[in-house]
Amino acid sequence: MRPNAYLQTLNNNLMKYYSTNHSVPEVSLSEAVVKGLAADRGLFMPERIEKLPKEFFDNIEKLNLHDIAVRVAEAFFGEDVEPEALEKIVRDTLSFDTPVVEVEKDIYSLELFHGPTLAFKDVGARFMARLLQYFINKGSDGRTVNVLVATSGDTGSAVANGFLGVEGIHVYVLYPKGKVSPIQECQFTTLGKNITAIEVDGNFDDCQRLVKSAFLDVELNSRMLLTSANSINVARFLPQAFYYFSGYAQLKAKGRGEEIVVCVPSGNFGNITAGLIAHRMGLPIKRFIAANNANDIFYNYLQTGEYCPKASVQTLANAMDVGDPSNFARVLDLYAGKHEVIASLISGTTISDAEIAETMKRCYEQTGYVLDPHGACGYLALKRQLKEGETGLFLETAHPAKFLETVTDIIGKEIEIPERLQEFMNGKKQSVAMTSDFADLKSYLLQLS
Numbered sequence: 001m002r003p004n005a006y007l008q009t010l011n012n013n014l015m016k017y018y019s020t021n022h023s024v025p026e027v028s029l030s031e032a033v034v035k036g037l038a039a040d041r042g043l044f045m046p047e048r049i050e051k052l053p054k055e056f057f058d059n060i061e062k063l064n065l066h067d068i069a070v071r072v073a074e075a076f077f078g079e080d081v082e083p084e085a086l087e088k089i090v091r092d093t094l095s096f097d098t099p100v101v102e103v104e105k106d107i108y109s110l111e112l113f114h115g116p117t118l119a120f121k122d123v124g125a126r127f128m129a130r131l132l133q134y135f136i137n138k139g140s141d142g143r144t145v146n147v148l149v150a151t152s153g154d155t156g157s158a159v160a161n162g163f164l165g166v167e168g169i170h171v172y173v174l175y176p177k178g179k180v181s182p183i184q185e186c187q188f189t190t191l192g193k194n195i196t197a198i199e200v201d202g203n204f205d206d207c208q209r210l211v212k213s214a215f216l217d218v219e220l221n222s223r224m225l226l227t228s229a230n231s232i233n234v235a236r237f238l239p240q241a242f243y244y245f246s247g248y249a250q251l252k253a254k255g256r257g258e259e260i261v262v263c264v265p266s267g268n269f270g271n272i273t274a275g276l277i278a279h280r281m282g283l284p285i286k287r288f289i290a291a292n293n294a295n296d297i298f299y300n301y302l303q304t305g306e307y308c309p310k311a312s313v314q315t316l317a318n319a320m321d322v323g324d325p326s327n328f329a330r331v332l333d334l335y336a337g338k339h340e341v342i343a344s345l346i347s348g349t350t351i352s353d354a355e356i357a358e359t360m361k362r363c364y365e366q367t368g369y370v371l372d373p374h375g376a377c378g379y380l381a382l383k384r385q386l387k388e389g390e391t392g393l394f395l396e397t398a399h400p401a402k403f404l405e406t407v408t409d410i411i412g413k414e415i416e417i418p419e420r421l422q423e424f425m426n427g428k429k430q431s432v433a434m435t436s437d438f439a440d441l442k443s444y445l446l447q448l449s
């Protein structure tokens, strides 16, 4: 029997998802979520992006984050998920706020770090976990769904915490031994329950190779139901649109709803693509800035029209160290590959480590606001490019305490560690030691099935 057969029982009236490579048939939402990547290696995109009505935007400042997010979620998932179930998924996902905070005149921070692992990835990971659980419950044949994820740090914590305690799902986080920070490690090794941390004697590429081999292994897939939770999954990517609407609503409530420039510290470009989708749905954003660190592939594309991926370089804003951003395919797809359209809506900039450090220090001294290294890229990009009469909103993608030593060194002051982060650090580390040989991972997984 095909392990995923029960997920393919949905009928034909639902939203379809096509591949950005256009060489395989469209699939249903449940299939796109379980598969992650299309069979032709393209990324899934929704066939329709609904424009929201004028009344919604006219009154948006009176709505709270949940009401806004439910309305946006209906536009994507309303045909596939019953209203009450969808509303519950959205409310459970957003168990925390996404406040807009004024940093200085004309510059605001959209703080996306108030979730359990203190980074914006909590939104997508929590949503995906709940949506997957919904599909499992619908078509249940009682089998556990096993989520395998390789991490260099941040993804593992967001996915593990997003799926923690979700029935019917077991998560295996593969991480490179000795190569993630202690704070990151404790966010997925101390959880227990349905989360197993696998400490691989190797590097991140080994972890990724092991996960890929597992998905390709016929015997393993016939014995257990395997899926991935990486960031290109539509269920992680689309919900990120929620907070762009909320950010706009909060600015509008402050009387700053015009001429808004949104700046996104970008790595794989999933976050900014969700913003571009919000824009397509009618959200009145004047233009976007994609802030790059030294990994300047997108910046170069904007200047030249040529996309030239290269090996990533390590920076202070390490979650943005990406040399071949996977969601670039989605950006191209949204604008039919037209460089001039993309470059008129999005501007770019590239920021060195020295500039990141100087920006964090100067912003703290002049405004009292503590930036993390990623948010610092967003803030500096706005300082460089914001014009008279515009309102700048940058996405503060992680809490500065996640980069404790870097931040403390740069601003010269101890920062407060949020309680939920401290709690992880007090937990007991539990992990399974693994070699980087696939045969070992396979026999480990098989003896569990």
Ligand SMILES: *Cc1c(COP(=O)(O)O)cnc(C)c1O
Residues within 6 Å of the ligand: 119, 120, 121, 154, 265, 266, 267, 268, 269, 270, 271, 272, 319, 320, 374, 397, 398
């Ligand atoms: C993942 C991440 C980014 C980059 O987001 P993309 O969607 O990959 O562009 C930026 N900042 C932080 C803190 C992150 O964890």
